[in-house]
Amino acid sequence: MSSSPQLRRRAEAAASKLPPLLARAEHLANTVLLGDHGRRRAGAGDDFWQYRPLQEGDSFRMIDWRRSAKSDAQYVRQREWQIAQSVSLWIDGSASMSYASDTSLAPKSDRAQVLALALSILLIRAGERVGLAGAELPPRRGDGQIWRLCEALLAPGDADYGTPEARAMIPRSRALFISDFMGDFAPVEQALAKAADRGVRGVLLQVLDPAEEAFPFQGRAIFESMGATLEHETRKANDLRDRYLERLADRKAALHRVAKATGWQAFTHLTNAPVQQALLWLYRAMEGGR
Structure with a gap:
């Protein structure tokens, strides 16, 4: 098939990133003091x-x-308490997450991957089971699972925007969803409703580029989705700023609203902010979801 060389190149490119991602996640995880991990209950x-x-x-x-x-x-x-908890991850791998407004900044996907893997390392080494939401990679313990998670997190997605995955979640377990949450909001509400029905508590981590937070654009501009399925051209980008910021505030409010209604927590992290700060917040938030 003509697509085989292309698929092979994509697979090799993803595999080449695996050791650096794992090394970065290991280093980041080591910045968080494990202690007793709050497991005495x-x-x-x-x-x-x-x-x-x-x-x-x-x-x-x-x-x-x-x-x-x-x-x-x-x-x-x-x-x-000696029964290890299970944690399910959904990390948005859509095209939208590959955005970076400046070459000095990592794409949103990179920040999401390293945070998810660093948290997984902390949880697995504390004796807990971690896997992906859905049936692809169920929660397991051990260093082998860390490698499997690393490989899975680097697999590229095809959609413009991500759709949360809430299938096959273990009742009364915990979950972590990381995305920019810029797409259709209905699937987010549906996924959290399914999770809540199973007694699953968790965290919504919204990862944004600083340009998405501040909208610094002026003059003539062409806005195009990362998957090139949406496009909007304007001669006065600055005229869109107030409307954009209002819609962004509405989306953040919606995230907090649905999180509160289902017993979850929501937090927004910018890619120019310290990654250690985000991991520490995630670590404590996941502990609070017990």
Whole structure:
């Protein structure tokens, strides 16, 4: 087939980026102090964690009678949570994410990939399972999964704008969606509704180029989508600024609204901002979703 050489070149180009991406993600992950990773919580493990007073709704079978005999109160013996949590990732690989307004800035896709992989490294090395939303790469542990995630994150998409993936999510697990969220908003709402129905909590991370945030364009300009499916020409780009910024503010408000309604969190990160800052926020936000 005539497309085979082209597909091979794309695959080789993606493969050539894999070690640098992994090295950058490893370095970034090492900037975050793992500590105990917040994993000490009551659950179905075997290790003793703490005693707590008997509460309404507790079964009498939960009472530790030996500890309770030492006082007038009745106590429950709690064990440390040892069942690893599962985290599903959806990282927008659409053409829109390849935008960078300046050669000194990385494309949005690059920032999304390194953040997703660095967070995955932190979670997997803390004993958790991480995979991709959908059936392509289910959550698993181990360094081998980090390599598989790295390879999958570099696979290019075909669409102009990304559509969130919410299939095959494990009930009561966590999720991370990273995108510019510049496309149709209905699929975002639908994906979060599906996730909420399964008890999945998570984070929406909007990654934007600083030019998309500030709209610095003036005079004659041609705006074209990265996939070249949309085009708009104007003689006075500065006249569009107020309308554009208003629509961007509306989109951010919509992200926060749907996140709040479904128990998620939303955050916007610019590609000229420190990447460590974004990872630390993600790390804490994912912990808060337990």
